[in-house]
Amino acid sequence: MIDLAILGTLREHDRHGYDLRKRIAERVGIRAISFGSLYPALSRLEAAGAVRTVESTARAALPVIPMTGSLSGEANAFLARQRAAATRAVAGLARGKRVFGITNEGESLLQQLLVDPATDDRDFALKVAFCRYLSPDRRVALFERRRAQLVARLAEPVSHRGVEDDPLDPYLSSLRERDRQLVVLDLAWLDQLITAEHSRVGVSGSASHGPEQEDNP
Amino acid sequence: MIDLAILGTLREHDRHGYDLRKRIAERVGIRAISFGSLYPALSRLEAAGAVRTVESTARAALPVIPMTGSLSGEANAFLARQRAAATRAVAGLARGKRVFGITNEGESLLQQLLVDPATDDRDFALKVAFCRYLSPDRRVALFERRRAQLVARLAEPVSHRGVEDDPLDPYLSSLRERDRQLVVLDLAWLDQLITAEHSRVGVSGSASHGPEQEDNP
DNA sequence: GTCATCATGTAAGCCGTTACATGATTGC
DNA sequence: GCAATCATGTAACGGCTTACATGATGAC
Numbered sequence: 023m024i025d026l027a028i029l030g031t032l033r034e035h036d037r038h039g040y041d042l043r044k045r046i047a048e049r050v051g052i053r054a055i056s057f058g059s060l061y062p063a064l065s066r067l068e069a070a071g072a073v074r075t076v077e078s079t080a081r082a083a084l085p086v087i088p089m090t091g092s093l094s095g096e097a098n099a100f101l102a103r104q105r106a107a108a109t110r111a112v113a114g115l116a117r118g119k120r121v122f123g124i125t126n127e128g129e130s131l132l133q134q135l136l137v138d139p140a141t142d143d144r145d146f147a148l149k150v151a152f153c154r155y156l157s158p159d160r161r162v163a164l165f166e167r168r169r170a171q172l173v174a175r176l177a178e179p180v181s182h183r184g185v186e187d188d189p190l191d192p193y194l195s196s197l198r199e200r201d202r203q204l205v206v207l208d209l210a211w212l213d214q215l216i217t218a219e220h221s222r223v224g225v226s227g228s229a230s231h232g233p234e235q236e237d238n239p
Numbered sequence: 240m241i242d243l244a245i246l247g248t249l250r251e252h253d254r255h256g257y258d259l260r261k262r263i264a265e266r267v268g269i270r271a272i273s274f275g276s277l278y279p280a281l282s283r284l285e286a287a288g289a290v291r292t293v294e295s296t297a298r299a300a301l302p303v304i305p306m307t308g309s310l311s312g313e314a315n316a317f318l319a320r321q322r323a324a325a326t327r328a329v330a331g332l333a334r335g336k337r338v339f340g341i342t343n344e345g346e347s348l349l350q351q352l353l354v355d356p357a358t359d360d361r362d363f364a365l366k367v368a369f370c371r372y373l374s375p376d377r378r379v380a381l382f383e384r385r386r387a388q389l390v391a392r393l394a395e396p397v398s399h400r401g402v403e404d405d406p407l408d409p410y411l412s413s414l415r416e417r418d419r420q421l422v423v424l425d426l427a428w429l430d431q432l433i434t435a436e437h438s439r440v441g442v443s444g445s446a447s448h449g450p451e452q453e454d455n456p
Numbered sequence: 457g458t459c460a461t462c463a464t465g466t467a468a469g470c471c472g473t474t475a476c477a478t479g480a481t482t483g484c
Numbered sequence: 485g486c487a488a489t490c491a492t493g494t495a496a497c498g499g500c501t502t503a504c505a506t507g508a509t510g511a512c
Binding site: 256 | 490491492493494495
């Protein structure tokens with residue numbers, strides 16, 4: 023979740039953590055995530071190779087390690103930075119300003135996160151916030167999948183409404199009705215997104231019917 | 240949060256844990272909470288005196304402790320049950336079916352939880368689900384307070400909209416608009432709740448203008 | 457030179473989850 | 485008697501928050 027927000031925002035362009043947080047809050051319209059989760063997440067993503075330090079003002083006193091030449095330059099440099107960071111942390115020394123950028127792996131991780139159906143419920147709004155980085159067909163697929171979920175949710179609730187004897191009190195039934203209307207609103211929203219998507223490619227677009235072959239020719 | 244759901248549901252009448260879970264899910268329209276949080280929460284609430292074991296089929300082999308007579312009967316019995324439970328747990332022995340009920344302290348804790356302004360954002364829907372247990376004036380206060388929050392939220396967002404140069408992409412602006420509409424929907428919902436509340440007491444109610452003085456007479 | 461703001465990070469804790477373990481009850 | 489369901493609980497972990505600690509930078 024936080025990974026999606028970070029990668030999606032870095033995809034726009036490189037930023038340092040503090041700035042990243044501001045940007046996420048102001049663009050996605052989410053309340054600012056805490057530094058206590060942001061910085062560890064950045065470290066984690068860096069360790070996973072999804073993000074790299076593009077620029078750092080970490081100051082001297084760091085051991086300058088001569089290239090041994092045998093390791094790939096990048097991996098070597100990364101390890102050096104890691105060790106340096108650890109040293110600084112232990113000694114309580116200065117931490118420099120670090121600017122992060124997204125890597126190719128990060129880019130493909132972003133794609134995965136956007137496409138993963140398992141997180142739709144929690145993160146759908148966040149996915150929409152960054153869905154411009156999806157290909158049009160994947161984007162439509164995302165919208166359609168969500169739409170199907172909501173339709174299903176609208177269809178079911180008769181089952182557990184009047185379970186037995188007890189009628190809902192006015193507040194509960196009002197709450198139920200409001201939940202229903204939220205779903206209806208989201209359905210209308212999705213329909214609008216889907217329609218806009220189709221008209222963006224245009225009716226004239228070559229992709230209106232079977233642009234890709236199905237498995238079976 | 241889970242405490243509110245538990246107390247609010249027990250307030251209706253006594254239940255055992257398994258049943259409680261089903262009831263919460265089906266009434267509040269929330270996905271079922273896990274046993275891994277339900278049972279510990281019940282223990283915690285029992286230890287806090289908000290809930291008590293009303294009936295238990297925990298079977299024999301438990302040390303029958305004769306009343307020493309000095310402690311209040313209830314506290315004594317409670318401790319005995321606690322010890323018994325611990326014994327059973329350690330030995331991996333049978334656990335009986337336990338029926339829980341709400342105590343007077345639990346009732347006042349429920350009131351507190353319903354009234355606490357700090358949790359409005361997270362738990363407002365849940366509060367509405369159990370607001371029938373509030374007095375009418377507290378209930379209206381709950382609604383009005385929430386309403387004011389939402390109005391404030393509608394008023395602000397111009398500030399961080401066009402921060403600098405960058406215009407929002409179509410997906411982001413669509414997302415913003417949808418957020419706005421959710422708030423509008425909730426405002427309409429609250430207005431309806433408030434109106435219904437007033438008409439429930441009737442226009443003849445004595446509390447229509449200045450029932451309490453302001454700080455400054 | 458000192459204060460607000462920018463900037464990075466760690467530690468502890470909260471609140472929930474999934475996975476696991478165990479036993480009781482009921483229907484066939 | 486055996487399976488499905490009812491029923492209670494523990495352990496480990498996940499993802500986020502708050503509180504804390506530290507330092508850099510720029511305005512005045």
